[in-house]
Amino acid sequence: MRHRGSGPLGSTVVTPVPAAAVCLDVGSTWTKAVLVHPDGGLGGFAEHPTTTADVLAGMDATVRAVTAVGGSAGEPTLLACSSAGGGLRLAVVGSERLPATEAGHRVAVSAGAHVVHVHAGPLEPADVRALRNARPGVVLLLGGSDGDDPAPLLHNAARLARARIRPPILLAGNADGREEALAILLATGRTVVSCENVLPRLGEVEPGPARAALVALYQRHAIGGRGPAVAPRFRRLVRVVTPDAVGRGTAELARIRDGRVLLVDVGCATTDVHSAGGTGDPVRTVEGDLGVRAAAGGVLLEGQAEGVVDPVEADLLAPTVARMASEVGYVPSNAGSAAEDRRIAALAAVIAVRRHLRAVEPGGGIGLVVLTGGVFRQRGRANGLASVIATLRADPVLASVLADVEVVVDADFTVAPAGLLATHGRTDAAESLLRDHLLG
Missing domain, CATH: 3.30.420 (Nucleotidyltransferase; domain 5)
Known part of the structure; x- marks a missing residue:
């Protein structure tokens, strides 16, 4: 856009006009986009099933479709967000089934997660396989009230440290064994977030600290777009x-x-x-x-x-x-x-x-x-x-x-x-x- 400015007589000042924007939202099931003109006018809408094997394919198809529908003059700017990761699958490992189940649900609620597996007691090889088959995005590791014998927590931490399980571990067990359990897990390269005990006293559930940690883990999970072929370009395009x-x-x-x-x-x-x-x-x-x-x-x-x-x-x-x-x-x-x-x-x-x-x-x-x-x-x-x-x-x-x-x-x-x-x-x-x- 050209208009008269305060420069020399007869001169013009060029004010850059922002390009139209394609606003793209990559969901867990559908990828949606609108074309928005510089004045906020809505130019068009398009959607495409999210292509989970290669999320970029669905993104590219949606951008092409909405640009064609909207008829934008010039190349629009792409603004993208994603929740392609969907809800966070949470597995719980604890000492007793009923407290572990309640604790898992209380931690997951309002934090973007849902419980897909609960194990109570010492982990054995078959239990680790069942845990892995549940495909958790995070493992919540509990183990006794504060002051209890830390041996059960340390046993399960050692099993998880040796297991072929890659998701982050949210360690929220017995305060007396938590530091040692953390060291065991970190020694084998596990990703661990440690917080206060969810079950600090018999019959009490304190989900707040673990829930806050889970919210942060959900943020990283939700954006999706993982995989060596996808990740670099996806990270450049999607920052929100x-x-x-x-x-x-x-x-x-x-x-x-x-x-x-x-x-x-x-x-x-x-x-x-x-x-x-x-x-x-x-x-x-x-x-x-x-x-x-x-x-x-x-x-x-x-x-x-x-x-x-x-x-x-x-x-x-x-x-x-x-x-x-x-x-x-x-x-x-x-x-x-x-x-x-x-x-x-x-x-x-x-x-x-x-x-x-x-x-x-x-x-x-x-x-x-x-x-x-x-x-x-x-x-x-x-x-x-x-x-x-x-x-x-x-x-x-x-x-x-x-x-x-x-x-x-x-x-x-x-x-x-x-x-x-x-x-x-x-x-x-x-x-x-x-x-x-x-x-x-």
Whole structure:
């Protein structure tokens, strides 16, 4: 763009116009992109199944498709985020099954993880094989209350040190043996994060320190794109994990609205809840056992535990949930299956918001609720989203919190792209995108 400047008479000053941006989100199941013009206008949308064998192939295909649809003049700038790693698979090794199971669940909740294996007692070779076959992303190593005999913890640490198990080990056992267990594991090159005991006293569970450590491990896991052929280029292209982009988008919404915003991002493998604005600091919780594909089974299980799914509905939804979990690329083909899809999404949202509000202080009245995620994209209220909103409002735990609160649906896929734009200094474009295509 050329305009008259303050230079010599008759001269012009060239002001560079930023290029359009392709905002790309690599999910565990779908890779999505929008083309955003420099003024924040939405130029097009494209999606492609995430190519897990070579994630770059799906990324390239999505970028080509959205660029062709959007008709951008010139080469757009690529801004990318990723949660291709999906939920974090957590294995638990402890002394007794019941405390280990409870501890694993309490640590995993709201930290992006879900428990896939629990072992209690001394690890033997067959137990190590079973642990390895569970394909954990992290192993939580427990072992006795503080002051107990550290021998069981040290035995299991030695077994894990010698085993062909590569995931990081989160060491949160008996304080009397923790330093020695750490030394045993580090001696064979294991990646270890050590924290305070999850089971410090008989009958007590203190998940906080281990959960905080697990959140950090989830951040590294979620971005995905591992493998020698993929990693170098992927790391150059993708520097933001999707929850960070969505969190920044939520913060931009709170700034625009000058109030507290609660955002629920229902994905295939995780469901995230973000709150920003008001009197508190921005907060995020990530549920690794709630989603509409790989984690759909957790929705049904936790829905019954929370009392939001009765046994009759659980039986009716069970075949659909089994299909969702086994066919992660499944797309509803008729109105009935689409309604079941939305029902699972609504249940995931209710459970995730309940957990979020239990885990954090809301910090003032909520002024806006946003629903985002692929299940909500480009489907108006006439196509059934009103029932999702009604489920949130009618929940007995959430009803008082959400009474008279405006609920909007991110049907055009704007929040993560707005977060990417704002992260890269394009705050004006981010605000225009949110105002024009979400807030109306």
